[in-house]
Amino acid sequence: MRQKKFMKETKTTKTTHVLPPDTNHHGTLFGGKLMAYIDDVASIAATRHARKPVVTASTDSVDFLKPIKVGDSVTLEAIVTYTGRSSMEVCVKVTTEVLLTGETNVAAISFLTFVAVDGDKTAVVPEIVPETEEEKWLNETAQNRAEHRKARKKHSQELAEFFKKAY
Template identity: 75%
Template sequence: MREKKFMRDTLAIKTSHVLPPDTNHHGTLFGGKLMAYIDDIASISAYRLARNPVVTASTDSVDFLEPIRGGDAVTLEAMVTWTGRSSMEVFVKVTSERLLTGEKAVAALSFLTFVALDENGKPAPVPQIVPETQEELWLNETALRRAEHRKTRKNESAELARFFARE
């Protein structure tokens, strides 16, 4: 029987102050910088579940919903929402806070897939994730639909790669 871990035990939170070097010519956080933050916090969450090295297998999407401006605080919350044998889905919620007013907004959402590795670099089994709250249950129950979409997208990417390999 597989070990089990609660989703809450994989929670990772990071808050950063958005400074001028972090922003583009619009005065908002560089998208690539936010994507690096997302991958970083998601990997910490995945490590907390696997307690083994992990690698990013895919990023489903990064949906930028609201701009994150210079001077804002940006907070990322990551949690493992679903597990396969060696893979895990990690959800990341990004919020921005106008530090002068306290106004907060959900700025971005993302789902990533990580794979745990053993000492030989081969996929390693991970514990089964256990949701507790309504939000966690919803994320867990809808994960299979996202996994199917991921599988379809990966097959389409492989087909596209074969097409470009012929050039």
């Protein structure tokens, strides 16, 4: 029987100040910079859960909802929402705060998949246990996201074959 861990045990938070070198010509945080922050905080949550090395299997989605402006702070909260045998789905919520007024907004939502590894093989991870209503909802809706992930991966593999032949 697999070990079990509560979702709250995986929660990882990172806050940083958005400075001019982090922004584009619109004065907003580079999307790629935010994606790097997302991958970083999500990998910490996944490693915390597995207590094994992890690799990013996919960035399933990054939905940019609000701009993150220079001078704001950006906070990323990651939590493992679902586990398979060796895989983990991680949700990252990104909020921005106008530091001079205290106004906050959800700026982005992202889902990623990580796989725990042991050398060249996958490693078994503990089962995730949701407790709150929000955690239960994230856990229950994960199967639907997993089906979309599988379909997208199949399509990507077909595209890879197409490009292999086309170029």
